[in-house]
Amino acid sequence: MSTSILGYRISMPIMIAPTALHKMAHPEGELATARAAATAETIMTLSSWSSCSIEEVNSAGSGISFFQFSIYKDRNLVQQLIQSAEKAGHKAIVLTVDAPWLGRREADVKNRFTLPQNVVLKTFEGLDQGKTDKMNGSGLVAYVASQIDRSFSWKDIKGLQTVTSLPVLVKGIITAEDARIAIECGAAGIIMSNHGGRQLDYLPATISCLEEVVREANGRVPVFIDSGFRRGTDVFKTWPWELREYLLVGRCCSPSPSTARPA
Numbered sequence: 001m002s003t004s005i006l007g008y009r010i011s012m013p014i015m016i017a018p019t020a021l022h023k024m025a026h027p028e029g030e031l032a033t034a035r036a037a038a039t040a041e042t043i044m045t046l047s048s049w050s051s052c053s054i055e056e057v058n059s060a061g062s063g064i065s066f067f068q069f070s071i072y073k074d075r076n077l078v079q080q081l082i083q084s085a086e087k088a089g090h091k092a093i094v095l096t097v098d099a100p101w102l103g104r105r106e107a108d109v110k111n112r113f114t115l116p117q118n119v120v121l122k123t124f125e126g127l128d129q130g131k132t133d134k135m136n137g138s139g140l141v142a143y144v145a146s147q148i149d150r151s152f153s154w155k156d157i158k159g160l161q162t163v164t165s166l167p168v169l170v171k172g173i174i175t176a177e178d179a180r181i182a183i184e185c186g187a188a189g190i191i192m193s194n195h196g197g198r199q200l201d202y203l204p205a206t207i208s209c210l211e212e213v214v215r216e217a218n219g220r221v222p223v224f225i226d227s228g229f230r231r232g233t234d235v236f237k238t239w240p241w242e243l244r245e246y247l248l249v250g251r252c253c254s255p256s257p258s259t260a261r262p263a
């Protein structure tokens with residue numbers, strides 16, 4: 001099952017999708033996830049909304065990692081995030097394009113979700129955040145509404161290539177048309193995702209869109225897919241075509257006492 005992606009060898013075509021704030025699930029947070037990914041010899045995608053700093057996660061082991069972020073209104077902050085990711089040795093950046101605004105998470109509304117005091121966005125510590133508010137008890141929805149640039153567009157993907165030499169993977173694509181434009185704008189990979197059903201209601205299952213996107217990519221860039229994959233054997237469901245896709249898993253990899261066990 002071993003394969004390589006962007007020139008890096010991994011033990012299986014299954015990688016870890018970016019998920020925010022792992023300390024909500026386990027006191028060691030993203031450190032535990034990074035250790036587990038390194039042990040499994042696969043790639044972890046670190047969310048920019050990480051509860052451990054980029055440097056802390058980097059110190060967790062020799063694993064290969066990608067860094068995910070969104071386009072902030074403050075482009076200076078975007079540039080600093082990319083520079084920190086490069087400095088920490090991340091091998092690619094993942095730009096999430098399907099969450100300019102967070103979906104209405106009714107459980108969060110009902111439970112009046114706020115962050116526990118000991119869980120903060122560590123990724124941003126030490127960066128010059130200008131007028132950007134740090135996320136505090138007000139929660140993710142208010143934070144995203146105030147900080148993320150809802151007007152970002154394809155030209156931002158081109159713009160990123162002027163500030164980094166890392167490959168840019170675009171996450172949140174489910175149509176051939178968007179895949180085509182992303183590739184034309186220089187995307188080095190397409191991550192098919194409906195955000196695990198957390199953003200827009202009534203989006204199709206990603207696997208039902210896989211064929212059109214794979215056909216459009218036509219081997220020019222790798223295609224990754226997430227949302228709803230739960231078992232190792234799900235890999236084979238994505239393989240009816242000649243090309244081999246890579247699977248990302250989100251919920252399955254939320255840190256738990258088992259992933260936190262030392263290797």
Ligand SMILES: Cc1cc2nc3c(=O)[nH]c(=O)nc-3n(C[C@H](O)[C@H](O)[C@H](O)COP(=O)(O)O)c2cc1C
Pocket residue numbers: 017018019020047048049068096171193194195196197198226227228229248249250251252
């Ligand atoms: C708790 C949680 C937090 C997430 N945080 C992020 C994030 O910070 N950035 C991002 O691009 N996607 C985020 N996602 C979406 C995942 O990257 C992924 O698209 C989704 O979980 C895939 O579906 P699955 O959970 O069915 O595997 C998050 C998902 C979950 C469940």
